[in-house]
Structure formats: C-alpha cells, structure tokens
Amino acid sequence: MRLAFFTTVLLSLLLMSCSNEPSLQKYFVENSGKKDFVMLDVSTSIINVDKAKLTPEQQTALESFKKMNILVFKTNDKNAADYQSESQKVGEILKGQEYQELMKIGSGKDGASVSFVGEEDDIDEFVFFAKNRENGFAVVRILGDDMNPNNIMNMISVLQSANVDMEQLKPLQGLLK
Secondary structure: OHHHHHHHHHHHHHHHHOOOOOOHHHHHHHHOOOOOEEEEEEEHHHEEOOHHHOOHHHHHHHHHEEEEEEEEEEOOOOOHHHHHHHHHHHHHHHOOOOOEEEEEEEEOOEEEEEEEEEEOOEEEEEEEEEEEOOOEEEEEEEEEEEEOHHHHHHHHHHHHHOEEOHHHHHHHHHHHO
16 A cells, blocks of 8 residues: 555656746757757867866866757748747747846847856856847757856857867858858
8 A cells, every 4th residue: 555655656746847848958859850940969079279278267167068059040031920939939938937037138029138047156057049030040058067157258268269160060051151
C-alpha cells in the first residue's frame, strides 16, 4: 500500500514538473526546421583569442560563456503576416516570469531588448531579441554559468579583439546580404 502511494506521488510530481508553458528553448526547437527560420548553435570555439592577453575580468567572462543559440526569421514579400505573429510569440515568451528585462531599445514595431534568466549575480542565460519589419528578427540566447551584466560587457571587448571563426557563422551569411 505504501509503495503504491509513494509511486503515485512521485509520478504526480514528475508530471507537474513538465511545464506546458512556452519557453525560448521550445520555440527554438519548434521552429528550427521551418522554411523562414535559420537556427545556429555556436560554441566557445568560435572565439579565437590569446588568453594570456586578457584581463582577469575578460578571462572570467570568457569562462562563464558556454554557447550561443541563434534563431533568425528573415522577412520577404510573402511572409509579412508570419513575421508579425512569430515576433509577437517571442515577445510574449519574454514577458514571462522567467525572463527579466534588462534593457529595451526602440519602440513599436522595430527595436531590441536584452533579458536574462537567473539572479543578477548568477545569470544562466542572456537573451537578445531584435526585430525590424523590413529584415525580420533574431533571437540570441547566450548560455553560461555564473554570468552577470559585467560579463556581457567584457565579452563584447573580448569579441572585438578576437579572431572569430567565421566558418561557424556560414549559415547566416545568406541572410545578411
């Protein structure tokens, strides 16, 4: 009797932990193969830099960075309605309790935002969302351990001095033309 009760409670907890709430991870998976989307996973190996020349803050930022997921929706004459609906879906996901907005640029139909998941001194994920009616939108998830807003600023300075492995970014080249 106790075993059956324990098993029932355990199964109930497992089922409740599986959330049907929308998330960016689910959104990326659901749209990765669709025709108007391009998805790209970028590892830390994209950043070729002499670690001996980095400041301690830059080294900490680089060590906290694990990978980047990029999802791009490219607009054209035939998918304006899809652009509207898909960018709205991403906006709604980012309004969820899990995501905290750090900064917003622009307003209305064009603009960008930076959000994060976690605590301010222990961020698990930074999310950049930029959209423009004429070009489409991009969602960039930067995943890592123990990141903080200073890490992002330091990562930007590292990227400016790094030799970026453009081979990993080839799938995006056609979209940037």
